[in-house]
Amino acid sequence: MRKAFVAMAVAALVATSGLLSAHEGHEHKIMGKVVTIDEKKIEVESTDGKKVSGVLSADTKYLRDTKPAARADVKVGERVVIVVVEDKDKAQNVKQVLLGTAPAADHKH
Secondary structure (H helix, E strand, C coil): CHHHHHHHHHHHHHHHCCHHHCCCCCEEEEEEEEEEECCCEEEEEECCCCEEEEECCCCCEEEECCEECCHHHCCCCCEEEEEEEECCCCCEEEEEEEECCCCCCCCCC
């Protein structure tokens, strides 16, 4: 499962190379760690250290390992890939939040 997240991360890095030239209506993927999240917004620090904010809505889909998840499953500090679409007002609307493999439960030997 870790391999799947790494593959997703590599794909996201390739996709983010055009982030600075983003334009209306196109999807862009940003990989990074969650800095903040609330009911309306998520902020991610991308792999190159830039902070990117996106608007969350009722249409935002959350997935963990391709299975449905919820906003409440997203934790500050967690690695994610967000899929954003810029609207005519330059707002970054979050279409999807892709979470990696769920952390293993701590267990003692």
